[in-house]
Amino acid sequence: MVTLLYFASLRERLGRSREEVPLPSGTATVASLLEHLRARDERWTEALAPGKAWRVAVNQRMADPATPLKPGDEVAFFPPVTGG
Amino acid sequence: MPIVRVQTEDFDTGRELEALTGGRKDVGAVASFVGLVRDANDGSPIAGMTLEHYPGMTEKALEEICREAHSRWDLLDTLVIHRVGALVPGDRIVLVGVSSGHRGEAFAACEFIMDYLKTRAPFWKREETPQGPRWVEARGSDDAAADRWR
Secondary structure, eight states: OEEEEEOHHHHHHHTOSEEEEOOOSSSOBHHHHHHHHHTSOHHHHHHTOTTSOOEEEETTEEEOTTOBOOTTOEEEEEOOOOOO | OOEEEEESSOOOHHHHHHHHHTTOSSOOEEEEEEEEOOSEETTEEOOEEEEEEOTTHHHHHHHHHHHHHHHHSOEEEEEEEEEOEEEOTTOEEEEEEEEESSHHHHHHHHHHHHHHHHHHSOEEEEEEETTEEEEOOOOHHHHHHHHTTO
């Protein structure tokens, strides 16, 4: 299992802030997880589309689709940051 | 060691900068930046905003940005305080303080920390406008400002 977190506009659009999901079988990466999430329905396909402005962090460090995943990892999806 | 705090409460700029030097005699310069909530943005009056963040990652990201500043310039101390939660126009949002032997390093590092914070620290602003709440969009000019330091 991995823990997924969603923040800001992405959290609102997807209607959840946190969930646990099983790791996709085979070589687990952010890309394979994304494939699994995008397959849920149109809202997910749209919100996490490849050209969309979302970011991903794995275990609280910025990551990208090639980043490998292992059980227990914390994966966060969020829009580009706007602090300061 | 960088000092990093994420908090809902306001901060006392004078006291925080005073603590940064902490009676040391080797500090020749302290540069600081204070960011405030404006009452207008993108052509809309702003009644207030809520700052959301990613607890845990935010602190790590800010510490890493400060450590990067220490590796690039000869600095004595760095400080970042960033507020989260509900804020209104005029409220302080962020304080960056940098101490060093000479002003050049302090000025440069202070600007660097803000530019990196704007593009790498997981905070998100949600503004209250007359048309309702809206999430602030990231600006390309912030990316360009951060890219200058590459």
